[in-house]
Amino acid sequence: MAKQKKGSPPGRIKIMKALSELMKKKDFHSITTSGIAAEAGVTEGLIYKYFKDKKDLLYQVLKQHFEAFQEKIEETTQGESSSLDKLALVIRCSIESYAANRVFARILLLEVRSSPDYFKCAAYDMVKRYAKTILEIIRQGQVSGEISRDVDPHAFRQVILGSIEHACLKEVIFGSEIDTDRVSERISRILFKGVQP
C-alpha cells in the first residue's frame, strides 16, 4: 500500500521491481534496458511508455525507496525530546536503512551522484529535506544548550552525513554485513564526546 501508488499499471510496477532486483547485483551502467525488460517479463518498448528514459526510471525507483526512508526517519525522531538523542537516532536509522536496503544505498551512494541531472530530480528534493531535518535538530540542540555554540551546524551536519556514508560504503560495495548497533553507537560516541580523554 505504501510501496506503490494505487493506480500504477502492472507493467510499470514490474519494470521498477526489475530494476531494483538487478541493482542488487550490478551497477546501473551495466544494466541494460533489454536486461530490465527481460527481468520484468515485458518488452523494452514498454519502459518508454512509463518512463522518459532509463535515468528517469532510476530516479523513480530511488524516490520510491526514499519515501519509505524519510517516513521512517520522521517517525523515529518524533517522540524524542533530546537533540543529541534525536541525532543518535537519525544516525542509527540511516545506517539501518542502508543496511536493510542495499539497492537504495547503492543508488544513493554510488550511482546517481555523478550525473548532474540527478540534482534536479524529485528524489534529490527528498535528500535536501532529510539534510534540513538534521540541521534543524542541531540548531535546536544549540538553543537548548545540549550542543556547544562554537560548533558550526553545517560542519557538524557534514561530519554526521560523511560518517554515516563512509561507514556503509565498504559494506555496500562488497556486500558484507553491517553491525548497525555497534557502528552507529561508535559514531555517536566520537561525534558527541570527541576523542580526547
Next chain:
Amino acid sequence: MAKQKKGSPPGRIKIMKALSELMKKKDFHSITTSGIAAEAGVTEGLIYKYFKDKKDLLYQVLKQHFEAFQEKIEETTQGESSSLDKLALVIRCSIESYAANRVFARILLLEVRSSPDYFKCAAYDMVKRYAKTILEIIRQGQVSGEISRDVDPHAFRQVILGSIEHACLKEVIFGSEIDTDRVSERISRILFKGVQP
C-alpha cells in the same frame, strides 16, 4: 620529474594528460576513447598500445595522482610529533588535495567506486596505504595518551575519512570553491573535542 617516469613514450604521456584534462569537465562514462585521442592529438589505437583498456587508463591516471598525494601526506606529517596534530594535518592536506585537484577528487569520490575491479587495481593499493597511515597515527595517539582508549580506532578513521569526503563532495560535484582552512579546522574541532559544551 615526479610526474612521469622518464622512460614513458610521448604518446603515453599525452594520452594520460588528455584524460586528466577531459575529466575536469565530464564524467568518465561520457568521455570516449575517440575524445581522448583527439585531445591528446594521437590516434585511438595508440591508447591500446599503452593501456589494456579505457579503465586501465583511468586507473593509471588515478595512480599517478595518488602518488603525488601520498608523497605529500607523508612529507607533511613527518615533522609533527603530536598525533592529533598529525591527524589535523592529514585532514587539512587531504582536503587541500581534493580542492586543488578536482580531477583526482572526481575520480576517487565519484567514478571508480562503483566498479568492482577498481578494488583490485594498483591505485586502490595506495588508498589502503593511506588508510593504514591514518590508523597508525590514531594508535600512536592512544599509546601516547592523546586519544582516549575507549575510542575504536577503525570507527574513528571512518569518521575522519567520511568527514573529509563529504566535505568535498558537494564542491567537487558542483565545481564550487572549497575554503580549505575553515573546513578542515571545523572538522578537526568537532572530531577532537566533540560537540558537547
Next chain:
Amino acid sequence: MAKQKKGSPPGRIKIMKALSELMKKKDFHSITTSGIAAEAGVTEGLIYKYFKDKKDLLYQVLKQHFEAFQEKIEETTQGESSSLDKLALVIRCSIESYAANRVFARILLLEVRSSPDYFKCAAYDMVKRYAKTILEIIRQGQVSGEISRDVDPHAFRQVILGSIEHACLKEVIFGSEIDTDRVSERISRILFKGVQP
C-alpha cells in the same frame, strides 16, 4: 516454405540472404558486418538482435543450406535398394549440391573448418548425420554381400568423402564448372571396382 521458418521476421531473413549473397563473391573473413547490413538493407545493429555474432550468423546460414541438402540426400537414396547404387547416388547428389550451391560448398570446404567452434555448432551436427548415413549404407552393403567384408567401413567412408570433396575443391576455388555426371561416375567406378585391370 522449406527455406525459412515462417515465423522469422523479415529483417532476419534479409540478413541471412545477404550473407549468402556476399559469400558468392568473397570469403567470410573479408565480409564485414557493415557490408552485410548494406546488402540486406538493414542496420548493422539488427544483425545482433537475431544472431549472437557474425559467426553465429554464418552457422545459421550453413545450417539452413544443410537442411535442404540432407533432405535431398535422404529423398534420393530412399527408393534404392542396392547399397552400391545408394552410395553412387550419395556421391552424385553431393557433388551436384556442391556444384549447384557454391556458397554452401565454399563455407563447408574452405571457411568453417579452421574454427574450432564450428565443430560445436548445430550445423556440424548435420554433417555428422550425413556421415553416419553413409556408414550405414556401407554396413548394409557388407551384410548383403555387395561390399567385401575385408573393407573397413570407416576407411571406405573416408575415401568417399575425400574423393567428393577433392573433386569439387578446385572448381569451388576457381569458380569453374563441374561436370557432375562425369565426375561422379568416374569416382564410383574407381572406388567400387578398383583400378587394377
Next chain:
Amino acid sequence: MAKQKKGSPPGRIKIMKALSELMKKKDFHSITTSGIAAEAGVTEGLIYKYFKDKKDLLYQVLKQHFEAFQEKIEETTQGESSSLDKLALVIRCSIESYAANRVFARILLLEVRSSPDYFKCAAYDMVKRYAKTILEIIRQGQVSGEISRDVDPHAFRQVILGSIEHACLKEVIFGSEIDTDRVSERISRILFKGVQP
C-alpha cells in the same frame, strides 16, 4: 642445413620459427603480427623487413615445409619400379608427413586454400609438381598394364589426393594421433582393388 638457407639472418629465422610454433595451436587468422613478434622475441617492424606481409610470411613457412616434403617423396619413390607400389608409397609418405608435421598439414589443408593469391605463390608451384608426379606414376602404370586403361588418370589422382587429405583432416583439426600404417594401407587396399568382393 636443409632447413634454412645459409645466409638467412637470425631475425628472419626466428620469425618463421615463431609462426610455425604458433600454428601448432592456433589458426592463422587468430595469430597476430604482434603475437608472432612476441614469440620470436623481435619487434613487429622486423617482420616487414623480411616479408612483404603476413601472408607472405605464411607462404614462406609453407614453402619451407614443402621442400622437405617434396624431397622425401622423391627419395622414397625413386627405388620402386612397380607403379602401384609407388602410389602406395606416395600415399604412405604423404600421410606420414602430415602426421609428423601438423603445422604443414594445417597450413595446406585449412589455411591457404581460401585465399586466391595462394595459387600464385611459390609454394603452390610445389603442390603442382607433387600432383604432376602422381599423375605420371598413374600413366606409367597404365603403360605397364598395372592400371586399367579405363580409369581416368585425373579422376584417379583426385581420388588419391582426396583420400589422403580427408584421412588426415580430422586428426589435424582435433590434434589426435594418426596411425599412418593402418590408414595408408586401408586406403591403398580400397583404391587399388575396389570394394566389391
Next chain:
DNA sequence: CATGAATGAGACTTCATTCAT
C-alpha cells in the same frame, strides 16, 4: 640488423530509443 613509436582503417558490437500495430 633491428627497434619502437605511431597510424588508420575498420571490425564487431551495444544500447537506448522510436513507432506502427
Next chain:
DNA sequence: GATGAATGAAGTCTCATTCAT
C-alpha cells in the same frame, strides 16, 4: 495496455603496416 521490429549513433578495441632512427 503492450508488443516487436527496427534504428542509428556511438563505442571500444584490434591489427596489419609504416617509418624514422
